[in-house]
Amino acid sequence: MEEKQKTGKLLEVKDLHVSFFTPAGEVKAVGGISYDLNYDEVMGIVGESGSGKSVEAYSIIGLLQSPGKVVGGSITLEGEDVLAKSKSEMIELRGNKVAMIFQNPMTCLNPVYTIGNQLIEALKAHDKQVSKEEAAKRAMEMLELVGINNVEKRMKQYPHELSGGMRQRVMIAMGLICHPQLLIADEPTTALDVTIQAQILELMKELQKKTHMGIIFITHNLGVVAEICDKVSVMYAGKMVEQGPVDDIFYKPGHPYTMGLLRSMPRVDAESYERLIPIEGTPVDMLNPPEGCPFAPRCEYAMKICLQKMPPYVELGDNHRAACWLRVQDQLNQQKQDKTADTSKEVSDHE
């Protein structure tokens, strides 16, 4: 299982635009997002339903369903342009270099085939030479790796004979059987009980350490992010509003939306009478997105400019940036202060 460790950039997404061409008009589900992911790194993508986080991930693996289309930007995986690949090259890529696991393990396994059949199939899709016995052996090793006991029996069982947590383990085993470089996990713990969630997260962390693969972890649960991710991207209405190392996002959030998300999360150390603070308003109508910052209509700090122009990214620290006019203002104030400090220094130097 131990692979020779690669370092550096695994995935680079630049200014990605994805649109859905519906009868009612074009819906810009993803409107220009960029990020990098290194080998051996876990990135969380956080956002509410409809923020484009899944759509963005599906375009990496080429699973966008019609009428969705990538309309701009680039996706580079291990130096190769993913968007330029042909259909058959994409089939070769899926499951082999990039694997994906989904939200609901209850419906993601085909009910009429055994676990073994579905695992072996995933391996055989990319390794045509592998013999039946060898494939079965590999499948059983994978099941053991994801913490399933009694593997020989499990191989012959059908999905409905396993619990939800067990099925998600099978899904993970199936994803990892070809040793992918990148694993995209689309809300893999959302449909599970809290205790099982913790186990699955623990397992993913452990496997990630063993395999050194990159993981994109899509979730709306910030607790999960804190548990597993190295860095976080916060998405709102198809835009990446803030991006940064996990500690910065939690302790020094730069965007009002991130702050809102953090406030609406239950905390263990909170007093019992404290209420959670929801983010007021409703998500944007993606058919008619507002001009300017999409979050402005719900933002308590909104200024005039927020409703007119999309803010640029402002660097807040090492690899930490946010797109908010407040931060632009901060930056300008800072520069002014620096300048006055400089001038006063100059003045004092002069004297």
Next chain:
Amino acid sequence: MAKYVLKRVLMAVLTLLIVTCLTFLLMNAIPGNPWLSEKTPTQATIDALNEKYGLDKPVIVQLGLYLEDLLHGDFGVSIKMQKDRPVLDIITSMFPVSATIGVIAILWAILVGVPLGCLAAYKRGTWVDSLLRVICTIGISMPGFVVATILLYLLAGGIPDWKIFPTIFVGTWQSYILPCAALGFYPMCYLSRQTRTAMLDSINQEYIKTARAKGLKNRKIVFKHALRNALIPVITYLGPQIAFTLCGGFVVETVFSIPGLGRYFVQSIQNRDYPLIMGTTIFLAAFIIVMNLLVDLLYKLVDPRINLSKGGN
């Protein structure tokens, strides 16, 4: 499994008993009697005939006697259509003809209908789908005798110098083709529509997304993952349909003058040939029950989630 089958067989016997009693009572409730025809016999003759075939007794007594005979495997004799020929003999000699045509008809309906349904689902929204929709709607809504007549006209002499198939059934292989085509057209269209719906349903399931994410080829996704799940509703429809088709389409047998069982269903009622009505009805009912049982057992093969031992019906 054995327990389940046993339970089902007991249920079947009970169902058959109810069918038999109901048919017997309803049949006797129809006005008229077997002896009415152009030349109405004298009352004395009718009395004598009634006495000979036991029709002079009260209906309940007749039913009891019939059930007793049935337990001995005796279906009685035809009293009108083929006078004094045992009903069982009529069924066993007529059924093979109907069944042969029925089997061929249902086979082509499955072999063509299911793939066409897959094709329509796969090409949803294109002209292929629209064309198939038109054909199938015609097939489902057009009565069998119209299909048979059109076929006869086009391929068996309606167009001058263009007679490929015989007009009436003479037992050669050519004479099987038109009846089978006419009989199988409706189930083919119905199956195709049903397969399309089931395929569209299963192709939108999440396990198809998983299969795609695994990097499987399209062919494998459609035929391995989608089709097997789509077959479940299709099998449900097939059970009773096979029974009906094998027992002979009345219309098709009449149009092509086929000496099959189908016309006995209808004509025995018109003729008030009581034992023959009973015999054919019980035969069809038993056949449908058996097919339904087979279908339920087949479910288990296709869908492992089905557990027959726990309240299986």
